[in-house]
Amino acid sequence: MASGQGRLPTGLLICLLALGISGCWGSIETDDLAIIGSVGLDRVTPGKVLVSLEVSNPQALAAGLGQQGVANTVGWVLMEEGSTVPNAIKNVQRRVPQKIFLGQVSTIVVGMNLARDGVQPYLDYFARENLVRRSIYITTCDSAAGLLQRPFIQNLPSLTLRGLVDATTRFSGKSVRVSLNEFLMKMAEPGIEPITMHTAGRKTQDTQVKKQGGEVRQAKPSASREQPLESELNIPGMLPRDSPVLDPLSEYGTGEKLRGLTINLGIAAFRDDRLVGFLDGNDARGYLWVTARMVRGSIVEVPNPRREGVILALLVRSVESSLTPILDGKTPRMKVEVRLELEMSQIPQDLYDDDLRLRQEIQAAVNELVKGEMRKTLRTVQQEFRSDIFGFGQSLYRKYPKAWEAMASKWNEEIFPEVEVDLTVDSKILISNAVFRSK
Amino acid sequence: MWGKISSRQLLFMVSLSRISIVVVSLPVITVTKVLQDAWIAAIVATAISLLLGTLLGSLMMRFPKRSFAEISRDSLGLFLGIPTGLLVSLLFCFIALLRTRELAFLLMTSALPEAPDSVVAITAWLVAAYGAYLGPDAMGRSAEFLFTLVGLSIITGFILLFMSPVRPDIFFLEPILARGILPVIHASANPIFWFLMSSGLALGLGKYCVDPPRIRRAVNGALLISGITLVVLSVTVLIYMGPYQAKDQFSPLLSLAHIAFVAGIVERLDIVVATLWMLGVVFDVTVLLLVASIMLADALGTRPKSAVLVLFAAGLVPLAFRLGDPFQLRKVLEPVPTTLATVALSGLIGLVFLVSVIRGIGRGRGRLKNG
Numbered sequence: 001m002a003s004g005q006g007r008l009p010t011g012l013l014i015c016l017l018a019l020g021i022s023g024c025w026g027s028i029e030t031d032d033l034a035i036i037g038s039v040g041l042d043r044v045t046p047g048k049v050l051v052s053l054e055v056s057n058p059q060a061l062a063a064g065l066g067q068q069g070v071a072n073t074v075g076w077v078l079m080e081e082g083s084t085v086p087n088a089i090k091n092v093q094r095r096v097p098q099k100i101f102l103g104q105v106s107t108i109v110v111g112m113n114l115a116r117d118g119v120q121p122y123l124d125y126f127a128r129e130n131l132v133r134r135s136i137y138i139t140t141c142d143s144a145a146g147l148l149q150r151p152f153i154q155n156l157p158s159l160t161l162r163g164l165v166d167a168t169t170r171f172s173g174k175s176v177r178v179s180l181n182e183f184l185m186k187m188a189e190p191g192i193e194p195i196t197m198h199t200a201g202r203k204t205q206d207t208q209v210k211k212q213g214g215e216v217r218q219a220k221p222s223a224s225r226e227q228p229l230e231s232e233l234n235i236p237g238m239l240p241r242d243s244p245v246l247d248p249l250s251e252y253g254t255g256e257k258l259r260g261l262t263i264n265l266g267i268a269a270f271r272d273d274r275l276v277g278f279l280d281g282n283d284a285r286g287y288l289w290v291t292a293r294m295v296r297g298s299i300v301e302v303p304n305p306r307r308e309g310v311i312l313a314l315l316v317r318s319v320e321s322s323l324t325p326i327l328d329g330k331t332p333r334m335k336v337e338v339r340l341e342l343e344m345s346q347i348p349q350d351l352y353d354d355d356l357r358l359r360q361e362i363q364a365a366v367n368e369l370v371k372g373e374m375r376k377t378l379r380t381v382q383q384e385f386r387s388d389i390f391g392f393g394q395s396l397y398r399k400y401p402k403a404w405e406a407m408a409s410k411w412n413e414e415i416f417p418e419v420e421v422d423l424t425v426d427s428k429i430l431i432s433n434a435v436f437r438s439k
Numbered sequence: 440m441w442g443k444i445s446s447r448q449l450l451f452m453v454s455l456s457r458i459s460i461v462v463v464s465l466p467v468i469t470v471t472k473v474l475q476d477a478w479i480a481a482i483v484a485t486a487i488s489l490l491l492g493t494l495l496g497s498l499m500m501r502f503p504k505r506s507f508a509e510i511s512r513d514s515l516g517l518f519l520g521i522p523t524g525l526l527v528s529l530l531f532c533f534i535a536l537l538r539t540r541e542l543a544f545l546l547m548t549s550a551l552p553e554a555p556d557s558v559v560a561i562t563a564w565l566v567a568a569y570g571a572y573l574g575p576d577a578m579g580r581s582a583e584f585l586f587t588l589v590g591l592s593i594i595t596g597f598i599l600l601f602m603s604p605v606r607p608d609i610f611f612l613e614p615i616l617a618r619g620i621l622p623v624i625h626a627s628a629n630p631i632f633w634f635l636m637s638s639g640l641a642l643g644l645g646k647y648c649v650d651p652p653r654i655r656r657a658v659n660g661a662l663l664i665s666g667i668t669l670v671v672l673s674v675t676v677l678i679y680m681g682p683y684q685a686k687d688q689f690s691p692l693l694s695l696a697h698i699a700f701v702a703g704i705v706e707r708l709d710i711v712v713a714t715l716w717m718l719g720v721v722f723d724v725t726v727l728l729l730v731a732s733i734m735l736a737d738a739l740g741t742r743p744k745s746a747v748l749v750l751f752a753a754g755l756v757p758l759a760f761r762l763g764d765p766f767q768l769r770k771v772l773e774p775v776p777t778t779l780a781t782v783a784l785s786g787l788i789g790l791v792f793l794v795s796v797i798r799g800i801g802r803g804r805g806r807l808k809n810g
Contacts, residue, residue: 013565130697135697181698185680185681185683189681189683397614398614401614401617
């Protein structure tokens with residue numbers, strides 16, 4: 001291009017485009033955003049959804065909990081009801097002087113009542129909303145609104161929940177973390193049903209006070225209550241509506257200190273988008289063995305094969321499993337093979353690491369224990385839940401797509417409960433850790 | 440007068456154009472219900488487009504330093520040649536407008552919810568018109584830079600995805616061909632059309648290529664690079680999101696980016712993907728408008744820069760009046776209309792090629808070498 005010719009249009013274009021780079025259209029400063037850390041979904045009125053939003057106060061979070069006063073409140077849980085999630089959020093927006101911002105949401109908590117009625121219509125909002133990441137975690141509990149008011153160690157309930165998701169699922173071996181993506185994927189895929197983490201908030205002293213007809217007294221100015229604009233809705237086990245987030249280590253209703261306010265119990269099982277039951281404790285482990293989601297670091301306790309009443313502890317190093325569908329009759333069968341590697345974690349003084357026979361006996365005991373846990377969970381899931389959370393149908397669909405077509409419509413109700421499962425467990429103790437006791 | 444481009448720059452321009460179209464929207468997954476076989480459809484589409492690319496490249500090599508509008512005028516005569524050139528020019532312009540609207544919709548729903556879509560669309564159209572006005576040499580140089588940027592970003596995206604807590608399931612690709620080959624062919628219709636449109640850029644840009652004997656290789660190279668990218672990304676989306684969920688996404692790659700995060704490093708990979716896609720689309724619209732202008736100018740015998748201004752002004756009308764919405768756009772991109780468009784465009788190119796061979800017009804590669 002000749003230098004003189006192009007300068008005018010280039011200059012004009014630069015001036016025009018420069019107008020747009022001072023900020024995006026309708027730009028909003030960070031200070032003008034109400035950052036939501038966690039969203040709770042509950043059902044109180046049939047056909048409606050009660051949305052709880054945990055609004056954080058970044059300045060108070062940065063300043064710490066030491067100071068007194070309203071400005072030091074680290075966050076609030078605001079609730080409103082609506083027929084749809086976006087409308088309920090807009091109802092909350094009416095009393096928040098900043099724009100509600102969902103880009104930092106880390107967890108969605110679904111209350112049991114809503115979960116039993118079906119979550120798909122409500123999760124669709126989060127799937128469509130571009131600000132919400134699909135990597136956020138989803139959990140089911142007794143009351144989402146209640147859970148969002150029980151922080152522990154971390155200042156905010158959302159940080160507590162996020163920490164629970166990371167720590168308890170990775171290190172306890174009794175639960176599982178499920179992202180929104182995984183939930184939506186399992187809801188859409190044939191032959192597999194979704195699950196979520198199952199959490200529970202411990203019943204608080206405040207609830208007891210309310211049940212006895214007393215008034216909940218908030219001791220600190222930072223715990224002053226807002227009044228909701230509309231409906232007076234209360235869920236059992238829930239603190240007063242729009243209560244500020246409580247101090248992590250104390251409950252202001254009575255001033256009594258309580259610890260461990262949110263617990264990760266296990267797994268919530270769904271059929272399509274409806275909650276059908278919970279697998280807690282060892283029942284959750286049964287699921288984790290079958291699906292190889294048992295994490296490194298979990299503990300297996302088996303009885304001492306040499307002496308009754310003494311328990312040995314072994315640490316899980318790795319778990320692999322394979323599901324093989326077999327179609328040789330009217331009802332398909334499943335072959336589940338689990339391989340696990342372990343290390344000695346705690347054994348009595350009179351047992352020796354170099355005793356190969358003992359090691360085989362312990363391995364056999366572990367095999368029986370794991371099989372037992374899997375059998376129990378399979379029975380519950382097949383007979384009570386009638387929901388294929390293991391993905392037996394999915395493996396059948398992948399191997400025998402034509403046969404699956406005929407079974408798909410009656411899989412959960414009729415065929416899955418009747419599926420015979422052959423269990424094989426092969427455990428191997430690899431190392432003895434820092435101690436190696438010889439005879 | 441516009442400067443020339445090298446065959447390498449042509450390769451980058453065609454690759455970028457196609458990657459920006461088929462990679463983010465992944466029509467091979469979203470347009471039909473081919474589900475887990477989408478990656479096979481991507482392979483089929485790449486193979487067929489290589490055949491069409493060979494036809495197109497051969498035509499351009501037979502007529503070095505001529506655009507398709509000039510070739511059709513030479514081969515079919517003024518009466519049929521000029522409308523043929525105009526038709527192809529309008530097709531490129533229509534696709535450029537369609538992509539601009541698509542960009543505006545995506546930005547409106549993701550990054551800039553407050554911005555009016557017509558403002559976004561008109562700004563993008565203005566930038567594209569300015570790029571087209573600068574000519575093929577400027578676009579060729581930008582392509583070299585952008586291609587490197589996009590390539591590095593795709594590789595970085597894979598690394599981040601691998602580092603994120605989400606685990607893929609390779610068995611989502613099973614059962615293979617459970618519904619037979621027909622759905623696969625059906626699903627490949629849309630990418631084939633886009634492949635043809637991208638390689639069709641050579642119909643206009645070939646005229647400015649300094650080494651015409653390498654046009655076919657450049658076009659096929661670009662188709663191969665973008666084809667491999669499409670296959671790899673289709674597989675990635677399927678194994679991370681599952682075929683049933685992936686098919687319901689407006690942009691599966693953007694949804695996939697919503698899953699990937701590495702705490703403390705990248706929390707919002709989707710924003711990176713959206714930015715890259717935006718750059719890619721604006722580049723694609725620019726090149727499409729450039730080629731449409733070259734064709735229009737050659738068909739009517741005017742200056743290409745004037746043609747850019749005319750097409751820019753004409754395009755403002757549908758953009759300002761927001762003609763077409765995402766629901767209508769999705770209908771346009773379904774297998775039947777795209778197959779018809781592919782047949783029509785490749786039929787036109789084939790016809791011109793056939794007539795030129797029968798009439799003995801144009802010079803072969805050997806004769807070109809001998810002067």
